[in-house]
Amino acid sequence: MRYKITCLKCKSARKVGIVRTDGRELIDWLDNHPDPQVTKIISGRKRLDDKWGWSCICGNNDIMTDQESKYIENKQNPSPTDIANVVKNLKPQKPKFAMEKA
Numbered sequence: 001m002r003y004k005i006t007c008l009k010c011k012s013a014r015k016v017g018i019v020r021t022d023g024r025e026l027i028d029w030l031d032n033h034p035d036p037q038v039t040k041i042i043s044g045r046k047r048l049d050d051k052w053g054w055s056c057i058c059g060n061n062d063i064m065t066d067q068e069s070k071y072i073e074n075k076q077n078p079s080p081t082d083i084a085n086v087v088k089n090l091k092p093q094k095p096k097f098a099m100e101k102a
Contacts, residue, residue, distance in 0.1 A: 002030070005041050005052075006098040009060035012040035015102050018052075041097075048083065049092040052099055062096040 006013040017028035025046055033039045036057045043055040045063055053063040064075070067090070072082045 002102040003099050004102040005044070005054055006100075007041060007054070007056040007058060007060050008096055008098060010040065010056060010058035012056055012058065014039055014041040016044070047093075048086050049090055051092065051095050052097075053095070054097040056097075060096050062093070065091075065093040067091055067093070 002015060002017050004013055004015050015030050017030055019026045019028050027044050031039060036042055040057050041054055042057060043063060045053055047053045047063070047065055048068055049065055053061075053065070055061040055063050064072070067086055069075075071086050072078045074082075
C-alpha cells in the first residue's frame with residue numbers, strides 16, 4: 001500500500017510504501033533519495049500504539065510516543081519488560097504527521 005506522509009509542522013511530504021512480509025510491516029522508501037535537502041522525512045517506524053511514527057529534519061518527530069520515550073530505557077534494544085509495561089498501560093497518542101493513501 002502506498003501513502004503520502006506529510007509533516008504537520010513544515011508541510012514537507014514524502015511518498016512511501018508499506019510492505020507486509022513475514023507478519024511484519026516494512027517501509028519502502030519509494031524515491032530512495034537519501035539527501036535530506038530533498039527528502040525531509042527521513043525515518044519511520046510502527047509505534048506500540050499501532051500508529052506509524054515519523055521523523056522530519058525540521059525537528060518534528062513522533063517515532064516514539066511520549067510514553068515509549070519515558071518508560072523504555074534502552075531505545076535501540078528495549079527490554080521485553082519495558083515493552084510490556086508500556087503496552088499494559090497503553091495510551092494512544094495523536095500523530096504529528098498526516099498519513100494518507102496515495
